[in-house]
Amino acid sequence: MGAKRFYGWSLLILLLTACSEAAGERERLLRRQLESDRLAHLTVDAGLLSSGVADSLLVVDAGRVDVQDRESVEGHFTxxxxxxxxxxxxDVIPPRIRISSGGDLAVVHRVVQVQRTEPVLGLPSRSVSFQSAWTATYEWTSAGWRMASVTSTFLPPPDRARTVLGGARRAVGLAALPQDSVFLAEARVTGPTGPFQVTIHSAPGGEARLAFAGGPTFTVHMGGGKVDAGQGEGRPLTDPDLTFLRGHEIHLMLLDPLSRLEHVRVMGEAQYAGRGAIWLRGEDAAGSPVDLYYAAADTSPLGYRVTDHTRPGAENVTLTWTGEGTSQVADEPILFTPGAVFEQGAERFTYRFSRATWVARSSVDFGSR
Structure with missing residues (x-):
């Protein structure tokens, strides 16, 4: 009797040991798969990454649940x-792994820190850094572990945009935007259509007025805006009109974008006009991206890129501040920059300011509120 009991306990111990070894082997294989996912990113190998995905992958992200097949996953990462x-x-912390008692289902919690360089908007590259965390389920198959579902999140970045913009204003000599004043810029423009004059009024907070000599006047106030082409009161300002006006706010677009764009945030680093730059992005009234660039060395404004909504299919517009320091015209300093250049495809418009200064808000008519 004692021998039989001993034999029974021995058999049970052997079975438990075998199960433990099998579970340990499956955890080792799962960790190998996680390392393969890391390698796939470092070597930008979409095929390697998708090989670790089940035939269909359940993706939970941005308030949605989607099902993607392996080919779609590979195409996305390509x-x-x-x-x-x-x-x-x-990995910020070691991946947390839980494997079911049956050994055929696993849950992984993972947090990674990423530093990535990528091309954007025709520029050579930009540098992006972010932290992401996700929970994924894995199923054991004849081919090993395969990811069956993933729910992902990103760590919200700190509000670096305000820090950069504060530095940009200090770089041009502004401790703060003067709320009782409006920035006035008068420029003579040369371009493929011949020379013309333009006057721009930009107020901290968002009010603006753009007037072309002999052409239309665009105004925006807190209650709306209008376009007047010399026919009385004109017509209401549309979103494309508003983006056209904002695109010409050469100074406050860079110094006060938070009142002119939505969702302004820091995207990373890039090259702009041959200089290292901090890259911010916002959205215009039509929901299109507006990219703003500030010198990496001192956050001084460099320029921006906007979408042209006035001509369907037209190339986007790049604005670059030109010149150094200030110049003197009629005993009045030209603030921030003596000139700017708009470029759109092969077209080039050069702005030379005859006035660029602050004036009293009471002296400017932005229209009815």
Whole structure:
């Protein structure tokens, strides 16, 4: 009897040991799969990454649930990896793994810090850093572990945009935007259509007025805006009209974008006009991106890129501040920059300011409120 009991306990111990070894082997294989996912990012290998995905992947992100097949996952990452490189894709903490008692289902919680370089808007590259966390389920198959679902989040970045914009204003000599004044810029413009004059009034907070000599006047106030082409009161300002006006606010678009654009945030680093730049992005009234650039060395404003909504299919517009320091015209300093250049495809418009200064808000008519 004692021998039989001993034999029974021995068999049970052997079975438990075998189960433990099997569970340990499956955890080892899962960790190998997680390392393969990391390698796929570092080598920008979409095929390697998608090989670890089940035939269909349940994706929970941005308030939606989607189902993607393996080919769709590979296609997505092929585009995401195109032209990109990774300087880091590292676990912030060791992945947390739980495997079911049956050994055929696993849950992984993972947090990674990413440093990535990618092309954007025709520029050579930009540098992006972010932290992401996700929970994924894995199923054991004849081919090993395969990801069956993933729910992902990103760590919200700090509000670096306000810090950069504060530095930009200090770089041009402003401790703060004067709320009782309006920035006035008068410029003579040369371009493919011949020379013309333009006057721009920009108020902190968002009011603005754009007047072309002999042409239309665009105004925006807190209650709306209008376009007047010399026919009385004109017509209401549309979103494309508003983006056209904002695109010409050469100074306050860069110094006060928070009152002119939506969702302004820091995107990373880039090259702009041959200089290292901090890159911010916002959205115009039509929901299109507006990219703002500030010198990496001292956050001084460099320029911006906007979408042309006035001519369907037209190339986007790039504005670059030109010149150094200030110049003197009629005993009045030209603030911030003596000139600017608009470029759109092969077209080039050069702005030379005859006035660029602050004036009293009471001296400017932005229209009825």
């Amino acid at each position: 585009e995401y990896f195109r032209g990109a490189s990774y300087q880091a894709w590292d």
